[in-house]
Amino acid sequence: MSTGATTDPVRRARPAPVLRAGAVAVRVAPRTAAVALAVCAVAAITIVVSLAVGAYPLSVPEVLRTLAGHGDRAAEFAVYDLRLPRVLTALFVGAAFGVSGAVFQSVARNPLGSPDIIGFTTGSATGALIGVLLLGGGSAVIAGGAVGGGLLVAALVYLLARQHGVVRPHQLILVGIGVSAVLASVNGYLMTRARLGDAMQAAVWLTGSLNGRGWEHAVPVGVIVAVGVPGALALSRPLGVLGLGDDMAGALGVPVERVRRTLLAVAVLLTAVATASAGPVPFVALAAPQLARRMTGSPDANLAVSGLTGAALLALADLAAQRLFAPVALPVGVFTGALGGVYLVWLLAARRRGARW
Numbered sequence: 001m002s003t004g005a006t007t008d009p010v011r012r013a014r015p016a017p018v019l020r021a022g023a024v025a026v027r028v029a030p031r032t033a034a035v036a037l038a039v040c041a042v043a044a045i046t047i048v049v050s051l052a053v054g055a056y057p058l059s060v061p062e063v064l065r066t067l068a069g070h071g072d073r074a075a076e077f078a079v080y081d082l083r084l085p086r087v088l089t090a091l092f093v094g095a096a097f098g099v100s101g102a103v104f105q106s107v108a109r110n111p112l113g114s115p116d117i118i119g120f121t122t123g124s125a126t127g128a129l130i131g132v133l134l135l136g137g138g139s140a141v142i143a144g145g146a147v148g149g150g151l152l153v154a155a156l157v158y159l160l161a162r163q164h165g166v167v168r169p170h171q172l173i174l175v176g177i178g179v180s181a182v183l184a185s186v187n188g189y190l191m192t193r194a195r196l197g198d199a200m201q202a203a204v205w206l207t208g209s210l211n212g213r214g215w216e217h218a219v220p221v222g223v224i225v226a227v228g229v230p231g232a233l234a235l236s237r238p239l240g241v242l243g244l245g246d247d248m249a250g251a252l253g254v255p256v257e258r259v260r261r262t263l264l265a266v267a268v269l270l271t272a273v274a275t276a277s278a279g280p281v282p283f284v285a286l287a288a289p290q291l292a293r294r295m296t297g298s299p300d301a302n303l304a305v306s307g308l309t310g311a312a313l314l315a316l317a318d319l320a321a322q323r324l325f326a327p328v329a330l331p332v333g334v335f336t337g338a339l340g341g342v343y344l345v346w347l348l349a350a351r352r353r354g355a356r357w
Contacts, residue, residue: 039295053323099270144276157179213277284310288309
């Protein structure tokens with residue numbers, strides 16, 4: 001006679017339910033769906049609170065009435081002209097960093113394989129600094145320089161990491177760290193050669209800041225996220241197969257190098273545009289995918305949950321940076337950098353305790 005214990009492995013191996021809409025079928029694990037809904041709820045609460053607090057405070061009902069088109073002129077100015085563009089920029093930038101970080105960590109098969117570790121955000125920062133300090137351009141020149149710098153550095157790292165026509169994940173990490181160190185020195189040199197006013201402006205941008213963000217910042221990054229994130233999600237299945245190793249993925253019919261190049265191109269574009277909009281905000285691309293894995297209990301990269309986690313994380317960090325030390329508003333990069341340091345220390349300590357066990 002079989003016992004209940006013999007059926008547990010079968011239950012655990014039962015596949016996740018499939019949601020079908022016409023010809024499209026998506027397999028969704030219940031825990032992943034619950035985590036995604038919870039993160040969306042956190043993001044929604046953060047949006048409402050961010051729209052309510054400030055020099056001209058509003059109640060939650062006033063915010064909701066204004067969003068529905070029934071607010072007075074002062075409330076509409078505070079919400080639509082001052083606060084909503086900043087909140088949307090935080091959400092879009094956080095989502096872009098979260099998805100790109102998940103792609104990089106999965107392609108590199110290393111939790112440190114995020115764009116702020118392997119030099120892509122540093123390359124975007126170099127391009128933006130050239131736009132600020134050498135070309136003296138405005139926001140359009142800075143954004144163009146950041147995107148161009150990120151793409152050029154990504155191409156350089158990819159070419160240097162190739163061996164016999166194939167990119168090895170560990171080589172990608174090592175080359176990226178080396179290129180990042182060189183570019184950090186270049187950025188420091190550019191700062192020392194700049195005028196005081198330009199250097200101060202560049203220093204704030206390099207910290208990562210959402211101060212003064214308007215619709216001209218929210219719309220471009222929103223468009224890129226709307227295009228790039230679905231493109232990355234469409235490649236999420238071959239991305240999971242790549243985690244098995246290049247040889248196994250090739251044996252299963254995955255064109256390894258083509259998929260890797262496409263994924264890296266999408267992730268670099270998301271990183272570059274996000275950096276152009278808010279500066280090289282640290283920690284988000286590194287932590288959002290790892291937090292998503294821990295919450296969903298899955299070892300695979302979940303790009304959708306990683307993007308949602310990045311969006312909620314950056315929006316929460318920006319709200320905290322504005323209000324915790326009011327009336328002094330910190331750049332969000334200062335807050336996320338401090339959180340990142342605490343998170344990494346905790347992670348290393350937890351792993352050491354686990355090793356002892």
